[in-house]
Amino acid sequence: xxxxxxxxxxxxxxxxxxxxxxxxxxxxxxxxxxxxxxxxxxxxxxxxxxxxxxxxxxxxxxxxxxxxxxxxxxxxxxxxxxxxxxxxxxxxxxxxxxxxxxxxxxxxxxxxxxxxxxxxxxxxxxxxxxxxxxxxxxxxxxxxxxxxxxxxxxxxxxxxxxxxxxxxxxxxxxxxxxxxxxxxxxxxxxxxxxxxxxxxxxxxxxxxxxxxxxxxxxxxxxxxxxxxxxxxxxxxxxxxxxxxxxxxxxxxxxxxxxxxxxxxxxxxxxxxxxxxxxxxxxxxxxxxxxxxxxxxxxxxxxxxxxxxxxxxxxxxxxxxxxxxxxxxxxxxxxxxxxxxxxxxxxxxxxxxxxxxxxxxxxxxxxxxxxxxxxxxxxxxxxxxxxxxxxxxxxxxxxxxxxxxxxxxxxxxxxxxxxxxxxxxxxxxxxxxx
Amino acid sequence: xxxxxxxxxxxxxxxxxxxxxxxxxxxxxxxxxxxxxxxxxxxxxxxxxxxxxxxxxxxxxxxxxxxxxxxxxxxxxxxxxxxxxxxxxxxxxxxxxxxxxxxxxxxxxxxxxxxxxxxxxxxxxxxxxxxxxxxxxxxxxxxxxxxxxxxxxxxxxxxxxxxxxxxxxxxxxxxxxxxxxxxxxxxxxxxxxxxxxxxxxxxxxxxxxxxxxxxxxxxxxxxxxxxxxxxxxxxxxxxxxxxxxxxxxxxxxxxxxxxxxxxxxxxxxxxxxxxxxxxxxxxxxxxxxxxxxxxxxxxxxxxxxxxxxxxxxxxxxxxxxxxxxxxxxxxxxxxxxxxx
Numbered sequence: 001x002x003x004x005x006x007x008x009x010x011x012x013x014x015x016x017x018x019x020x021x022x023x024x025x026x027x028x029x030x031x032x033x034x035x036x037x038x039x040x041x042x043x044x045x046x047x048x049x050x051x052x053x054x055x056x057x058x059x060x061x062x063x064x065x066x067x068x069x070x071x072x073x074x075x076x077x078x079x080x081x082x083x084x085x086x087x088x089x090x091x092x093x094x095x096x097x098x099x100x101x102x103x104x105x106x107x108x109x110x111x112x113x114x115x116x117x118x119x120x121x122x123x124x125x126x127x128x129x130x131x132x133x134x135x136x137x138x139x140x141x142x143x144x145x146x147x148x149x150x151x152x153x154x155x156x157x158x159x160x161x162x163x164x165x166x167x168x169x170x171x172x173x174x175x176x177x178x179x180x181x182x183x184x185x186x187x188x189x190x191x192x193x194x195x196x197x198x199x200x201x202x203x204x205x206x207x208x209x210x211x212x213x214x215x216x217x218x219x220x221x222x223x224x225x226x227x228x229x230x231x232x233x234x235x236x237x238x239x240x241x242x243x244x245x246x247x248x249x250x251x252x253x254x255x256x257x258x259x260x261x262x263x264x265x266x267x268x269x270x271x272x273x274x275x276x277x278x279x280x281x282x283x284x285x286x287x288x289x290x291x292x293x294x295x296x297x298x299x300x301x302x303x304x305x306x307x308x309x310x311x312x313x314x315x316x317x318x319x320x321x322x323x324x325x326x327x328x329x330x331x332x333x334x335x336x337x338x339x340x341x342x343x344x345x346x347x348x349x350x351x352x353x354x355x356x357x358x359x360x361x362x363x364x365x366x367x368x369x370x371x372x373x374x375x376x377x378x379x380x381x382x383x384x385x386x387x388x389x390x391x392x393x394x395x396x397x398x399x400x401x402x403x404x405x406x407x408x409x410x411x412x413x414x415x416x417x418x419x420x421x422x423x424x425x426x427x428x429x430x431x432x433x
Numbered sequence: 434x435x436x437x438x439x440x441x442x443x444x445x446x447x448x449x450x451x452x453x454x455x456x457x458x459x460x461x462x463x464x465x466x467x468x469x470x471x472x473x474x475x476x477x478x479x480x481x482x483x484x485x486x487x488x489x490x491x492x493x494x495x496x497x498x499x500x501x502x503x504x505x506x507x508x509x510x511x512x513x514x515x516x517x518x519x520x521x522x523x524x525x526x527x528x529x530x531x532x533x534x535x536x537x538x539x540x541x542x543x544x545x546x547x548x549x550x551x552x553x554x555x556x557x558x559x560x561x562x563x564x565x566x567x568x569x570x571x572x573x574x575x576x577x578x579x580x581x582x583x584x585x586x587x588x589x590x591x592x593x594x595x596x597x598x599x600x601x602x603x604x605x606x607x608x609x610x611x612x613x614x615x616x617x618x619x620x621x622x623x624x625x626x627x628x629x630x631x632x633x634x635x636x637x638x639x640x641x642x643x644x645x646x647x648x649x650x651x652x653x654x655x656x657x658x659x660x661x662x663x664x665x666x667x668x669x670x671x672x673x674x675x676x677x678x679x680x681x682x683x684x685x686x687x688x689x690x691x692x693x694x695x696x697x698x699x700x701x702x703x704x705x706x707x708x709x710x711x712x713x714x715x716x717x718x719x720x721x722x723x724x725x726x727x728x729x730x731x732x733x734x735x736x737x738x739x740x741x742x743x744x745x746x747x748x749x750x751x752x753x754x755x756x757x758x759x760x761x762x763x764x765x766x767x768x769x770x771x772x773x
Contacts, residue, residue, distance in 0.1 A: 210560065212582070
């Protein structure tokens with residue numbers, strides 16, 4: 001990659017970078033030698049080695065590739081909103097080497113056939129790893145068990161119900177008991193649907209002022225409590241997705257201290273924005289769960305800092321522009337977030353909300369350990385890497401984004417953090433591939 | 434941290450602080466609100482002439498874009514536009530385009546092609562006029578005639594005009610708003626206007642199910658007991674109770690609501706003897722207000738309707754003035770650049 005050449009040889013040497021291994025250990029001015037898709041040497045040994053190509057990473061951070069536990073690529077079924085090519089390339093630009101994709105495709109990923117369809121599509125079109133999450137219930141309808149064991153055999157990494165939830169607690173309890181039989185991870189977004197009802201904004205100051213239909217905090221916390229109790233009783237490995245309330249973080253910490261096997265994630269936008277983002281009726285910030293109060297945001301940030309929240313996710317949800325061009329309540333929820341996620345995180349680091357090491361942990365070893373993957377930089381590890389310059393800036397705009405969804409959280413303002421390249425198994429996923 | 438977004442004021446005010454749209458009272462200062470009231474006062478006289486017309490909007494086209502049914506608001510907007518000499522087109526969108534699946538953006542494109550100068554918008558969704566103001570071509574003024582639960586700024590301003598006529602001003606006033614605050618765009622705009630204009634006390638009187646969360650943050654105090662809430666009041670504003678509120682488990686029955694929160698003569702007697710009674714209409718007699726009170730000497734409900742025309746004339750002429758000033762300013766800038 002000296003000059004503008006894409007990395008193509010059998011070996012690559014990266015020198016002069018600040019190496020963060022994802023576990024909190026940091027080495028300034030380090031070097032890596034990558035050969036045949038693996039880390040062949042680190043530090044001095046790498047420095048001295050000969051390689052086909054080399055990259056001067058001075059000023060850059062060398063990190064394990066990022067792992068996203070909650071992403072939507074929109075394929076199969078929603079090609080107008082995004083596709084395997086556009087969205088995986090957007091993810092690679094964001095430094096991601098692995099994305100776990102929601103079962104909310106069309107058709108729903110509740111059969112081996114759909115799982116194979118996603119994996120085959122990724123094999124052909126994706127420069128990064130795509131790991132499907134299977135449906136927990138058939139058709140995501142929350143009524144009948146899916147073929148969980150078969151889905152796992154076909155390559156699903158976990159089972160979940162996407163944003164649809166499971167209304168019936170008896171069904172949920174049985175889903176957990178069945179998943180527990182096979183040791184599967186159950187990923188659930190906690191939302192009590194009868195309490196959330198038709199809401200589309202946090203039930204708080206801004207919804208009171210603007211007359212928006214609120215989703216009360218208790219719509220999430222009541223569901224968290226129910227899920228934790230059911231997990232405790234069934235012994236299932238529960239992962240709570242996309243927390244939005246400070247109170248939920250407390251409940252997760254408490255459950256862990258009592259020995260319940262629960263992990264949790266939060267979307268980056270929940271760490272950055274609050275309900276105030278809706279004060280101009282900006283439909284980009286129509287999100288589910290909604291952006292909540294500043295106190296919630298701070299509690300979520302603290303949850304990441306203290307490790308109660310294991311992973312930071314993109315909750316990437318691309319849409320065609322028409323889906324966001326209507327009065328706020330009539331728009332569809334979701335942000336096109338994966339390309340600028342690192343940049344938003346670096347702004348939080350600049351403001352001292354958490355350290356760079358804590359950010360990287362939330363993007364690498366944290367999510368990897370939730371789903372039993374490895375995301376470290378060590379001798380002979382698979383070379384899934386992200387090399388980024390935290391001081392360089394770029395400006396997301398409708399024209400410059402790769403994702404088919406142009407509703408990024410920040411547009412037309414320079415952001416710190418440019419990914420110089422992303423490697424998957426030593427192969428260049430960004431900017432080449 | 435909040436998103437870097439255009440506040441409503443970037444949208445509704447020109448660089449010189451003149452109105453160019455009228456979407457919400459949020460962010461509008463006391464001076465501008467007083468200006469609207471004073472302008473409306475000058476238009477009241479027009480309504481008393483035999484020829485009730487002024488030529489301020491002559492040659493302009495005003496489109497009443499009503500996505501939600503309304504008789505009173507639409508007809509006062511229509512009269513206001515006609516008294517300003519505008520051409521008026523009434524469109525009841527509820528029954529035409531959107532029911533054929535046309536999106537709001539497409540409807541707007543079609544209407545813009547008719548070279549309209551102003552849209553008066555009523556919509557069931559909060560924020561719809563903001564969306565329209567952001568989407569339309571520059572130069573077209575948007576007036577909010579009520580959006581979802583968000584705002585009904587002309588209604589609130591006509592209420593302020595009515596209060597000022599009867600009480601002389603806002604200093605030291607104790608005002609209560611009674612009933613379904615949760616679903617009321619009128620109440621949100623009234624609370625905002627009363628705070629800005631300097632009322633001493635703003636009370637909201639309602640059961641917990643009809644109040645938004647954190648309602649105090651809007652600048653009011655909550656009173657569950659109407660008898661306590663009526664004490665020393667100078668102004669009591671009753672809100673309309675929609676029948677469907679019984680179905681959503683918000684209230685047990687109309688009868689119970691009337692017993693607790695209906696404005697009867699007995700309850701009115703607890704207020705200041707010169708307390709005025711207001712209601713944005715249409716009223717539900719025997720649900721939120723007793724007939725004897727609605728028709729009684731303290732009621733100013735019909736004054737409100739008359740004032741509605743004057744307020745709408747004021748807002749329409751001011752917004753059109755702001756749009757014209759902005760156009761002129763841009764033209765001047767182009768000319769200057771051309772000369773330089």
